[in-house]
Amino acid sequence: MPVVDVKDGSVVPERVAEGVERSRRMEDELREQNERFSAAVENMSHGLCMFDADERMIICNGNYLKIFCLDAKLIRPGIHFIDILRHSADIGIASQSADELYAIRKPYIDQAKASTYEETLSDGRIISISHRPLALGGWVSIYEDITEQRRAEQDLKEQHRRFDAALANMSQGLLMYDGDGKMIVRNRRFLELYNVTAADFPLGATHRDALERLLELGIYTKIDVDSEVAKTEACLVAGKPHSAYRYLADGRTVLVTRRPMSGGGWVVTFDDVTERRRTEERMIHLAHHDTLTGLPNRSMFRERLDLALEDTTAPPLAIFSLDLDRFKAINDTWGHPAGDWLLKSVAERLQRCLRNETDIVARFGGDEFVVLQFNSRGIADAERLAKRIVEAIAKPFRDRSRDMHVGISLGIAVFPEDGRDADTLLKNADTALYRAKSEGRNLYRFFEPAMDAIVQARRALEVDLEAALPRQEFDLDFQPIMNIASGEIIGAEALMRWHSPARGTVGPDQFIPVAEETGLIVPLGEWALRKACAAAASWPPGLRIAVNVSAVQLKSGGFARSVISALAFSGVPAGQLELEITETVLMDESKAVLKTLQQLRDLGIRIALDDFGTGYSSLGYLRRFPVDKIKIDRSFIHDMGNRDTAAIVRTIIGLGTELGVVVTAEGVETEEQLDMLRDNGCVEAQGYLIGVPSKAADIVRLLKSRARHSQAG
Secondary structure, three states: OOEEOOOOOOEEOHHHHHHHHHHHHHHHHHHHHHHHHHHHHHOOOOEEEEEOOOOEEEEEOHHHHHHHOOOOOOOOOOOEHHHHHHHHHHOOOOOOOHHHHHHHHHHHHHHOOOEEEEEEOOOOOEEEEEEEEOOOOOEEEEEEEOHHHHHHHHHHHHHHHHHHHHHHHOOOEEEEEOOOOEEEEEOHHHHHHHOOOOOOOOOOOEHHHHHHHHHHOOOEOOOOHHHHHHHHHHHHHHOOOEEEEEEEOOOOEEEEEEEEOOOOOEEEEEEEOHHHHHHHHHHHHHHHEOOOOOOEOHHHHHHHHHHHHHOOOOOOEEEEEEEEEOHHHHHHHHOHHHHHHHHHHHHHHHHHHOOOOOOEEEEEEOOEEEEEEOOOOOHHHHHHHHHHHHHHHHOOEEEOOEEEOOEEEEEEEEEOOOOOOHHHHHHHHHHHHHHHHHOOOOOEEEOOHHHHHHHHHHHHHHHHHHHHOOOOOEEEEEEEEEEOOOOOEEEEEEEEEEEEOOOEEEOHHHHHHHHHHHOOHHHHHHHHHHHHHHHHOOOOOOOEEEEEOOHHHHHOOOHHHHHHHHHHHHOOOHHHEEEEEOHHHHHOOOHHHHHHHHHHHHOOOEEEEEEEOOOOOHHHHHHHOOOOEEEEOHHHHHOOOOHHHHHHHHHHHHHHHHHOOEEEEOOOOOHHHHHHHHHOOOOEEOOOOOOOOEOHHHHHHHHHHHHHHHHHO
């Protein structure tokens, strides 16, 4: 069918018509292709700009304009590349001038080589530019804003730097394994901690490789590799960390902790805890041992004893309660450092006395020790050990060219005869110890059931005695003291009496030792001193009041103040007060006690040495501390009919005369005794012949009676 020309209606030849049709189709296809290209270019996530061989823009997309903040009205096809650069500089988006930017781009254009470079804009954004030459000349550039990417990369680098710095400066060693069990991280501290090289533990090694290498190098000893690998696998399955101590061949302790990672794999840290473990061990040791002697303490001893008693197959055992004799004298004479040295020396000797490695000697405090003897074959074994201990402690302790002498008293309780539980055994051993001390010290005694009754009676006495003072159950009697030459009463000695509602009148020889041991003698003695001074305040001027003073009072620290207070409260002059002390006060050679006595003597108070002659070194005491009076013990006066005893009395009186010390005879009951004392120059007498202990009012009447008798004579 012929084709008709649409313009003039003429008939077009068929061949020509086919060419026109083909040309139309091509135009349509080209138009569609251009539209698709434009759509594709416009929808690109990156900026795009195409230039011809004359460096004129052919096409660009909206992202290109947006990236460089360009004006779409100016940047149109045909604009020269340099003009675009000038526009960028004019609007201030470019960080350099148009000429500088062009000089940078020109080599890429001329070389017609594909290349990629970056440009930093004035606002800090970083643009990646991919330059691609076109076959017919010109080029196409792809522009991508990589600011966030660069920041992320920089952040990642910073994280890596910090991670590396943290690894390098960690106090712990660290290894990291990936999900395949390969080592991917190893810090310097790990190498330093184990004193190994990086070549010994290369990255990529497995956990098993690392353990085997540590064994090969002799760093780990006695470690089961298979078991450790299994523990790691169990840790990963459980998703929980696992820690264990590793004891190195060089004596150090390392805490190894494995922690699973959420993304697979695990981290192992290595912490040198040698000092911490040693500190913990020391703390545990201190919690169970005495700090001075290193012996087990009360807590550890009790644990061992309880465990021994729980063992039904355990053989008999014995508990020894030990207490040093005269230890306080060592402390007071030589000072606490010497006392501490002595305690450590005693501890060493006690340990040497033990014959069985399972036996224990513990220090309970002060000078109290306890021994637990295992595998005892009964009383015979216990007695042999007791004898060894008494003999060992009796030997002198030599320190700094001086000899220290102490004894030891022991109480023994045997399991199961004397108790089946720890509390009963310890109590019964203490009861036996009390018996040993009461019978002369430096002895050992086995527990006997009758002892418990004695101890209970003693404790009941202590309870009653403690309540007696606030209940005002005490009183004072006064026994006159006479000047033998003139026959005048020159004073009286205050004697303490306890009138118990339950016990009746209790003698001083019964309650004073208990008061001294419990410390009750301090408030009791202070009361007696005030009471005696108050009574003496009503006596005629010049009459002396004598008050007995215990060594415990003198060592209490506040004794001098209590004496001065009693004198001030009563108004009695210091010269009328006479303090009677026993040889035991001077025996300890305590500097503090001697200083206190000297202070009181300097105030005008007289010091008398009571019961003179009954000790072992009476003359030595007079040399150490010059007293004002010595009182001959009543036992010598009672036995003066014996020639030897009479000679001793004459010697004491002569000694007093030579030293210028007043001598008083106690317990004078007959005229014959008084005559003998007068003939030998004794100054004063005291006893039933002179006057019986009486109440304060009776003493006042006696004094007035003597005064009237003297005036009548």
